[in-house]
Amino acid sequence: MSTRLAPLAGIRVLDLTRVLAGPWCTQNLADLGAEVIKIERPGSGDDTRGWGPPYLRDEAGNNTSEAAYYMAANRNKKSVTVDMATPEGAELIRDLALRSDIVVENFKVGGLAKYGLDYASLKAINPRLIYCSVTGFGQTGPYAPRPGYDFMIQAMGGLMSVTGEKDDLPGGGPQKAGVAVADLMTGMYATVGILAALRERDRSGLGQHVDMALLDCQVAMMANQNMNYLTSGKAPQRAGNAHPNLVPYQVFATSDGHIIVAVGNDSQFRNFCRVAECTELAEDPRFLTNPQRVMNREALIPDLAEIMLTRSCATWLEQLEAAGVPAGPINTLDQVHNNPQVLARGMKISMPHPTAGQATLVGSPIRLSDTPVEYRNAPPMLGEHTEEVLRDVLGLDAAQIAKFTNQ
Known part of the structure; x- marks a missing residue:
């Protein structure tokens, strides 16, 4: 058995994201060994905790409080409940940022400045910090203040113009992808950007701001369709399930x-x-x-x-x-998850869960020969690790923890 540490062992990530693009990125980092501390709102947490049904079921077949959507993007993380809108909560998050290598957030542009949690504020106390912002349109440009959601980005970024059957055929017209691909690709690009900044920090000793926009990523991922247009001057059209450059x-x-x-x-x-x-x-x-x-x-x-x-x-x-x-x-998804190749590659995993007993999840597709992905914790319950993190990371004593958690 290899004695080499996980690739990101010793790296701490402060996760201020919710829904999908940001959590997808931080789950990648967690799978690669980083300690990911997920900051959530007391009482409600990540929006996707309530995006059900379906919900994770316990061994008796009863629904738990954990929505399947939330379970898809939050493996291997620690959940800490903090109200950043209070001075005490914002200060606690700043203390965690001081002790972290990476911050990932997906608030509206400028939304964290009022809490002193924007890049400029945190860079001042931790120059080594890599700070990744995930927004709909990025930190600059005329659309920067706008909110951005996957569905509208698939439309604005051109994907829906080439997805779906031809307009003159039955069922023709624009069609979104079956999963939130703009969110997912932004999460993947954000992972790459963060790892690049982390590698550069090894040389310079300094962090930097990673500015990720859903629209940028959607445009980039149009790949050959982009070049079909740029080389011909003709915008590709919907062609159903046919390929624009290959036949049959x-x-x-x-x-x-x-x-x-x-x-x-x-x-x-x-x-x-x-x-x-x-x-x-x-x-x-x-x-x-x-x-x-x-x-x-x-x-x-x-x-x-x-x-x-x-x-x-x-x-x-x-x-x-x-x-x-x-x-x-x-294949339908029941056929996918019973496919012998999918099973042989370990794409279906089971992890212990505090209320469900066992949670069946999808594994990471990353295969490293000597430092494989580790499945340490199922997606956490809301606030499950608050006391642990306040004690072990910030060094608070029992009285201080009790004062904070009882607010």
């Missing part, structure tokens, strides 16, 4: 359901045609190369769609896999 790369109906066929190169297309017993299409000058198939999509896809209807999902998947053609089923 989409959903096909079979005799008993639907599967994905994801042909990524010309060799795979030839193999596909061999399996589908339509080698004449592979030899057709219109379809010899991927650029030709993209240009002649409307001529090719109807023929392929008719062929795909002749066999079952299971038959197609078995035959295409044997031929090295990427294809897959469209």
